[in-house]
Amino acid sequence: MTPTADAPEGAGPPADPSPAEEVSADPTPAGGPVPGVERASPAELVAAAGAGDERAWAELVRRYTPLVRSVIHAHGLDRADAADVHQTVWLRLVEHLGRLRESAALPAWLVTTTRRECHRLVRLGRRTQPFDPYDDSVDGHVGRLLLVDAASPDEDLLRAERQQALREAFAQLPARCRELLALLAADPPASYREVGDRLGIPIGSVGPTQARCLARLRRCPALAQYVRPPASGAEGTGGDRDGAVAARR
Amino acid sequence: MEQWPPAGDDALLAELGAALLDSGPVPEEFLDTALAAFSWRTVDAGWTVAELTFDSACDLAPAGALRSGGTDRTLTFHGGPVAMEIEVTRTGIVGQLSTGCDGRVSARTPDGRYEDVPMDAMGYFSMGPLPPGPVQFRARTAEYAMVTTWVLLR
Known part of the structure; x- marks a missing residue:
């Protein structure tokens, strides 16, 4: 669905749905990186999108949709609500492109905005659906609500950011590494023999190749920034983590 | 604070698997609406x-x-x-x-x-x-x- 299909004259956005096809056809990075936007930092993408670059926007959507979805998922919304929140977050980002331009804090902004919209719907749901199969007392509702709100937001955020960092690092790996690691990380994992057959490499080199690919994964900028001296992690505040992810280049 | 990413390759592979699985296939409507949002960018400029x-x-x-x-x-x-x-x-x-x-x-x-x-x-x-x-x-x-x-x- 594009917004232009049935827009009244003058009320809809300009008609140019062209970037949609490329990205939706290949939402995973398995096809190999497109030079340019794939390696751009969030700040560069935000600046380019703010200046009207649709490829930069498509890359932002491709790169951060999993992050937004993982936050939504943590709130247990149904699919319609999840889709509404997702759409709202991206519409908000369009509005905010100009204001985010000087900041690299896009992932943190996305997480915060998504959480807030989820909370809105969770609370509205409480009011519009008075029958809770587990507990229909007012206290029950309040308790459930507090539980949702207090579901350790820092852990949510931390988990979502780490997964995002892993996916970003993974996307930067050479295609063969991605294929091999995807097979071995699947549930259930492929056997070394299957991996060897699929990739056409001797079974004896699957293990060493896996080790090399994982080492390479660790060195990717998206992950390397997390590696810190062992004794320095005493603070571990959300702000540090936001900064760490946001400062990635 | 725990070390992250995990030092062990098995643990790292497991986390990678979870991250890739969580991202899952993104429903097309999600991508479409997010991509289409961009067309509102200049509508209310000013x-x-x-x-x-x-x-x-x-x-x-x-x-x-x-x-x-x-x-x-x-x-x-x-x-x-x-x-x-x-x-x-x-x-x-x-x-x-x-x-x-x-x-x-x-x-x-x-x-x-x-x-x-x-x-x-x-x-x-x-x-x-x-x-x-x-x-x-x-x-x-x-x-x-x-x-x-x-x-x-x-």
Whole structure:
């Protein structure tokens, strides 16, 4: 669905749905990186999108949709609500492109905005659906609500950011590494023999190749920034983590 | 604080697997709506964007505020010195722009459908129920043009 299909004259956005096809056809990075936007930092993408670059926007959507979805998922919304929140977050980002331009804090902004919209719907749901199969007392509702709100937001955020960092690092790996690691990380994992057959490499080199690919994964900028001296992690505040992810280049 | 990424290759592989699985195949409608959002980028260039500053669904009402009967939800947007208040009821929406002045208010959805109603001299307006999904209000008077941030009314 594009917004232009049935827009009244003058009320809809300009008609140019062209970037949609490329990205939706290949939402995973398995096809190999497109030079340019794939390696751009969030700040560069935000600046380019703010200046009207649709490829930069498509890359932002491709790169951060999993992050937004993982936050939504943590709130247990149904699919319609999840889709509404997702759409709202991206519409908000369009509005905010100009204001985010000087900041690299896009992932943190996305997480915060998504959480807030989820909370809105969770609370509205409480009011519009008075029958809770587990507990229909007012206290029950309040308790459930507090539980949702207090579901350790820092852990949510931390988990979502780490997964995002892993996916970003993974996307930067050479295609063969991605294929091999995807097979071995699947549930259930492929056997070394299957991996060897699929990739056409001797079974004896699957293990060493896996080790090399994982080492390479660790060195990717998206992950390397997390590696810190062992004794320095005493603070571990959300702000540090936001900064760490946001400062990635 | 625990070390991350995990030092062991097995643990790292397991986390990678979870991350790739969680991202899963993204439903196409999710990508489509996110990509399409970009086409709104320049539509209201130059209009004041009014941020949502109060939502009875998740903010505590200011002391003394009293919801009128039948109101499900109250929202306030601020754009510069001007505020827009929206009350959502079962039968639709009533609202007021703080700069009471003749003008028009419209509400629109991401696919471009919209409702457009007049504002009276006190800045009051009303419209029917809006469809589910994100909506955005725009208000224009002789001196003022503002557009609210997108919001889910349900």
